[in-house]
Amino acid sequence: ATALRLVSVSKVYGTGQSAVTALDGVTLSLGAGTFTAVMGPSGSGKSTLLQCAAGLDRPDQGRVVVDGEEMTGGTEARLTKFRRQRVGFVFQQYNLLPTLTVAQNTALPLKLAGRRVDPERVREILTQVGLGDRLGHRPDQLSGGQCQRVAIARALVTEPGVIFADEPTGALDTRSARDVLRLLQRAVRVHGRTVVMVTHDPVAASYADTVLFLADGRLAGHLSAPTVDAVA
Ligand code: ADP
Numbered sequence: 465a466t467a468l469r470l471v472s473v474s475k476v477y478g479t480g481q482s483a484v485t486a487l488d489g490v491t492l493s494l495g496a497g498t499f500t501a502v503m504g505p506s507g508s509g510k511s512t513l514l515q516c517a518a519g520l521d522r523p524d525q526g527r528v529v530v531d532g533e534e535m536t537g538g539t540e541a542r543l544t545k546f547r548r549q550r551v552g553f554v555f556q557q558y559n560l561l562p563t564l565t566v567a568q569n570t571a572l573p574l575k576l577a578g579r580r581v582d583p584e585r586v587r588e589i590l591t592q593v594g595l596g597d598r599l600g601h602r603p604d605q606l607s608g609g610q611c612q613r614v615a616i617a618r619a620l621v622t623e624p625g626v627i628f629a630d631e632p633t634g635a636l637d638t639r640s641a642r643d644v645l646r647l648l649q650r651a652v653r654v655h656g657r658t659v660v661m662v663t664h665d666p667v668a669a670s671y672a673d674t675v676l677f678l679a680d681g682r683l684a685g686h687l688s689a690p691t692v693d694a695v696a
């Protein structure tokens with residue numbers, strides 16, 4: 465099954481002389497249960513691709529389909545609802561709410577989606593990321609690696625069709641980065657989730673099973689990594 469499909473997605477920032485084409489007709493299809501890294505030079509459109517694919521921004525042209533349902537078009541309210549129900553996010557700076565506990569941060573997407581919060585489920589998912597003993601801590605009581613593991617639990621809790629990660633290891637030391645990448649890999653291999661990760665780090669990209677390269681807003685090539693098991 466296809467988890468994410470982009471058809472001729474274009475995005476232009478600004479108008480007239482100052483217009484910048486950030487994405488120029490990107491078409492791609494990612495299967496469910498795959499781990500894809502997106503690489504490319506600064507300014508090549510990686511963040512814009514992620515934002516458009518995740519429904520955080522709207523493409524000017526083209527279509528985005530998640531789990532067979534079109535995300536593009538429709539009202540802002542529909543897009544917000546769609547995002548809450550269908551996708552998960554992991555950001556470089558964790559984006560945890562500082563006043564909420566680890567358990568509350570993790571449960572937040574369920575609340576926003578209007579779903580029941582099962583404390584046992586929240587505990588279980590935090591245990592899976594190695595934070596079963598930190599449920600009542602607040603983000604400022606955690607290391608960066610631990611914060612990012614909370615963010616991964618938060619992204620997984622709604623069992624979304626696709627998880628988008630924007631430089632998830634960009635602020636982490638080598639060991640914490642490895643832990644985070646292993647968790648993302650495990651989410652794909654064990655739980656069948658689909659992960660799309662923007663990174664400029666080749667080591668991080670080596671955890672993915674496919675690497676897409678962007679240049680000037682276009683797909684410039686891809687690499688499938690048969691040696692990914694050896695690397696991991
Ligand atoms: P990357 O993530 O690969 O560094 P981006 O998607 O951030 O690339 O940016 C792609 C292009 O779009 C760049 O030329 C950038 O300057 C431009 N761009 C990105 N966001 C905006 C914005 N909000 N306003 C104007 N230009 C933007």
Ligand code: ADP
Nearest residue numbers: 604605606607608609610611613637639640643
């Ligand atoms: P990790 O490998 O998850 O990043 P560390 O080895 O960095 O964890 O941290 C070890 C312990 O020290 C953790 O249990 C954490 O609670 C504590 N710790 C680390 N950094 C901080 C911090 N900035 N503030 C408070 N506690 C911290």
